[in-house]
Amino acid sequence: MVGRPAQATRFIARLQSLAEAKREIEAWRRDYNESRPHMALNDLTPGEFVRQYSLRPTAEGS
Numbered sequence: 673m674v675g676r677p678a679q680a681t682r683f684i685a686r687l688q689s690l691a692e693a694k695r696e697i698e699a700w701r702r703d704y705n706e707s708r709p710h711m712a713l714n715d716l717t718p719g720e721f722v723r724q725y726s727l728r729p730t731a732e733g734s
Contacts, residue, residue: 683696705718706718706719
């Protein structure tokens with residue numbers, strides 16, 4: 673979405689309404705939190721992490 677002040681200014685200038693701003697910010701938030709790899713998840717996306725680790729057997733063998 674925005675990385676520098678100049679980018680932020682252009683982003684804000686093109687928005688037509690508060691509702692549009694909310695949609696844009698939510699889309700960015702979802703992409704940032706759900707689609708990009710995270711270092712804390714061993715460079716996996718959250719979805720990849722869940723799929724990889726939910727398939728592992730637990731210590732109890734289930």
